[in-house]
Amino acid sequence: MTKPQETLQPLEKWFAEQGWVPAGFQRQAWQAYLDGQSGLIHSATGSGKSLAAWGGPLLSGLTTPGSGLRVLWITPLRALANDTVSSLSAAARGLGLNWRIEKRTGDTPGSIRNKQRTHPPETLVTTPESLSLLLSYRHAEKRFGHLDAVIVDEWHELLGSKRGVQLELCLARLRQLAPGLKIWGLSATLGNLEQARDALLGQQAQPGQLITGPARKNLKITAALPQANARFPWAGHLGTHLLEPVLSYLEDAYSSLLFTNTRAQAEIWFESILKARMDWLETLGLHHGSIDRGLREQIEQGLRQGDFRCVVATSSLDLGVDFSPVDRVIQIGSPKGIARLAQRAGRCGHQPDGMSQILCVPTHALELLEIAAARRAWQAGHIEARPALRNCLDVLAQHLVSLASGDGFDAQATFDEVRSTHAFAQLDPAAWQWTLDFITHGGEVLSAYPDFQRVVKGIDGRYRIATRTLANRHRMSIGTITSDAAIAVKYQSGGHIGTVEERFIARLRPGDRFLFAGLSLELIRVRELVAYVKRSRASRQAVPHWQGGRLPLSSALADEMLELLAEYTAGRCKEPEILAISPLLELQNRWSKLPQPGCLLVERTDSREGQHLFIFPFAGRLAHEGLASLLAWRLGQQSAGTFSLAANDYGLEILSNELPELDETLLRNLLSPDHLAEDLLASLNAGELVRRQFRDIARVAGLIFQGHPGKGKSARQLQASSGLMFDTLQRYDPDHRLLDQAAREVLESTLEVSRIQQTLIELSQARIIMEKPERFSPFAFPLWAERQRNRVSTESWAERVAAMVARLEKAADKT
């Protein structure tokens, strides 16, 4: 047993030289590391988490010299790698430790990668994908056998996603390659920290530590309020009507970050600000995931140096180091979750009073309610949980092919290794066998996959990749983040601008104009996954609509909202945001009723479109989508029909040409929690959700091979759409487990079935308030206005086609 004072001494000394004092949690983490423990450190941004995790490996580096790779530092964003390398290096130098600390990400040049292989640095900063890739090469034991520690930065970002599962599998491999390996994670505060720790550490001899940093920073959440008596839009998603107050807020600041929820919103805000303040051109930046990485890095650098008055960003800037010159943070639209809001607010530098400030700009009236609710929830310390994923066979299949591409693997040992992760702790032998069959035979042994080759079992019993070509192709597809095929956007004259989803470009024709990366561009042509463009001077353009990025309202926020409405009804509510929209709330009360805790508001309105049913359970958009499809299906059991569905965070809409009369008994039957999963899945057979979900799974599991942006057509012959693949598997291999997984993922993640279940149970106790407003009420209107059409039909495909044919022929007769 070492004496703590002695071993921590070099760090204490360095801290003192900097004029710092180590915080209690930092000392605790250093000591735990020296004691050989693993664990998770959580605290607010900017509290010294990184040094808490980095201190241990440095101290042991001082006492036990050795060569080879000692520490792996995993970061979720490659954009963070540079900053991490420099801050880790500064601390190492400070302690007089002569370590090479290098990064390795997707853009590290081949020459450096080669050098890293022959002369490994002591510390490698990398991403989960690059780690997977490293494990797909041979001699992993030589490469990782001397590893002391893996440190996972921003673990909360990975947890709950397939990237997290991918990392869990890689960590399980590393635990085998390097016995005694210590694993440490850094996380923001979450509602489920113990699960976060267990998922990171997997099964190990001793329980891991959970080390708590200083309490959260003070956070002031305010809303941009409309002028008194100003009409506030009932629905919308841009929020640019509040441009003027935002501009004056920006003018008062030295440097600001303006966060939006979608890339399209970012483009529009960037353009609107620029139009209003042409002289800001040099000091206004735009940062989102589709913009060329080099450009993004320049912007990040500029932010650090204080070169920007304002940078408009999406979640692409949620993570990472603080930008100390930034003194104001603005959030356009609701943050949808408390954790996310706190994280964004934490991007700005520390004011002397230790206060972070964030100005929320509502895009429509009801978002003011969300902002007030977020402030309440924050004060009460209600932070969302991020549940870890389990049994993702697509990720497992990819991981096994990676191992097969490297040193190969032994089935029994690897089964045990995989089961040592949190994600696959309950993996049953049948599912394991199926996954093995999937990568070796294409599917179950008895089904028809002649000539399939990917992984083969050698005479020594080890599983290895069949050919080098296959190994190379697999390496190109490693990763779990999927998107629509990415199209590179380039100038005709050369110069890469960024990437955009194929779906958007497919809608454009040569000559069409669109707004991208803050530029007005004209499409010239699309060739081989590259869209060639030139600058355009036109003033009207389309804005690309990117998929994803729309989080549902968290339960914690939704509950606060209902609570606020109850207080308002009781005349007790003093929140300025609520008072600002009181005319709207009054109108809702006059035409219908205000939603309340313990009550379910149901509205029925007729329009030229048909008969609308609006229901407001306040369970978040995803759960409402599922509920809408469930209710439509159950309604359809009584009388066949086609329904158009819409959902938002507050409620759902069902529209049909004719809806049956609904009394309370009938409604309660529709909302019954009994047979939920079966009914939901049955309703989805008619829907497209499972098919859509299968896209990502097919990509991760290697069922479809996508080309790469800007890279030739060598792989063109191998392309098949995931939809075609889905239909083919359903027909010829209906028991395919990845089809099951798609259905399960739709239930768990896309529809949040557990939240639906919870909601239905609560609703069965709730009082039902039935209203028949003549017009759409203020709560119904946003649903009508932002309807995302999602067809769920209980008619068979043939009936639908017949109905469509009849309509088409009728229309044809008229012309």
Add this chain to the structure above:
Amino acid sequence: MKALTLELGGNQLTLLAERGLWWAAQETLILADLHLGKTAILRRAGIPVPEGPDELTLQRIDQLIQKLNPQRLLLLGDVIHGSLQQHAELIARLSAWRATHAKLTFEAIVGNHDRHRAVIESVIDWRAPQTTEAGLIFCHEPPANVLSAPWLGGHWHPMAKLRAGIDTLRLPVFSLEPTQGLVLPAFGEFTGGMDLSQCKGRQRFAVANDRVIAID
């Protein structure tokens, strides 16, 4: 089955709901883009797609032959998806299938995927990329400009997204192009498709279950 007949270059052509074209005067059945062997090629490349679609494609041709009793089968290119060198079983299956239709003439226009056609030389008589017959030009890739006569082609696997009321569907289409030609939908089972939007001078005919309907 409700079919629809078009006149092109003085020829009556029937658009079949089975995604083929019937040229009654010449007793010829015209099909485009079978892409045979695609699933086998994908499997060989490590992509696990089950066997089955090819067999269904052949069965559907058999059914059409039985129904229409043609003298000739004319394929508008992309009969095979790629090299079948390593798929001897498939070649044998195709030869055997060909033998069951001994009296039928099999002809095909060379498509971009038919580079490796040598292996099925005995099954099909290959014809030049643009072959003229009875005032019609048969090709695989639709030409960019008007040709000396109306043309028939494939290659695009045309589909259309239809919306009626609150329902949307994606269906294969025949497309009569402004460049005086008709593009056939892909006949093969494992082919997918490309959305063809409405445009001036284009007329699309959707294949919906058992009928063909004009949608423009």
